Amino acid sequence: MRAVIQRVNRASVTISGKTYSEIGPGLLVLLGVERSDEAPDARYIAQKVSALRVFTDENGKMNLSALDLGLSIMVVSQFTLSGDVRKGTRPSFTEAARPETAIPLYEAVCKQLRALGLNVQTGVFQAKMDIELVNDGPVTILLDSKKTF
Numbered sequence: 001m002r003a004v005i006q007r008v009n010r011a012s013v014t015i016s017g018k019t020y021s022e023i024g025p026g027l028l029v030l031l032g033v034e035r036s037d038e039a040p041d042a043r044y045i046a047q048k049v050s051a052l053r054v055f056t057d058e059n060g061k062m063n064l065s066a067l068d069l070g071l072s073i074m075v076v077s078q079f080t081l082s083g084d085v086r087k088g089t090r091p092s093f094t095e096a097a098r099p100e101t102a103i104p105l106y107e108a109v110c111k112q113l114r115a116l117g118l119n120v121q122t123g124v125f126q127a128k129m130d131i132e133l134v135n136d137g138p139v140t141i142l143l144d145s146k147k148t149f
Contacts (some may be wrong), residue, residue, distance in 0.1 A: 001041040001105065002081040004030040007054050007139035011074045013123045014130040021121035028133050032081025032107060033102035034095045039146035041145035042105045046112035049073065054139050062139075066118060073113055076123035076131060077097075077106050089100070098124065 005027055014024035029049055033041075049135040055071070066073055079102070083091030097105070103125055113120045123129045142149060 001034060001037045001045050001109075001144070002032040003045055003049065003143040004078075004081065004144060005049060005052060005054075005141040006030075006133060006134045008074075009136045011131065011133040011136040013074070013076060013121075014132065015124060015127050018043065020124060020129070021074065023074045023119070023121050025136070026071035026119075027054075027066050027073045028131070029073060029075045029109075029130075030078040030081060031106060032078050033097040033105045034082050035097050036095075037097060037101070037145065039105070039108060042108040043112060044145045046109045046116075048143055049109075050113055050116050050118060052141060054141065067116055071119075072119040073120060074121045074123075075106070075110050075113070076129065077102070077125045081120060087141055125136055 008028045010024050011028040013020045050067045051065050053063050053065050055069055057063040079096040082096035083093055085091050110120050110122055
């Protein structure tokens with residue numbers, strides 16, 4: 001499972017011209033589920049996202065998490081994070097999980113974040129979405145549950 005996590009001042013998902021969800025300060029998580037992913041991968045991502053210390057404390061040091069501050073998290077499915085362009089310039093998505101595998105794992109990440117008390121907003125799986133965000137910092141973190149980077 002791969003995630004691109006961005007610290008945001010705000011983020012929103014628009015589908016067919018209508019706002020579907022939005023958050024104020026918090027984290028935008030673009031989440032890619034891969035064929036080999038299982039429940040432990042979802043737990044790893046949820047734990048890391050909730051505890052990721054990328055918000056500044058009173059001394060200006062990145063030392064606080066969204067959980068510490070009670071901030072919101074927006075999780076948006078993005079299968080293109082599994083794109084492989086090592087051979088040529090057209091991405092191969094053979095490692096991306098099929099919907100019957102990806103949807104339950106995506107939902108598991110959201111459920112686990114909610115169980116921690118976080119306000120979690122989402123996109124719509126497989127929908128054509130417009131994602132708007134104001135990146136704060138900018139701060140962008142990459143996660144891989146297999147720890148390949």
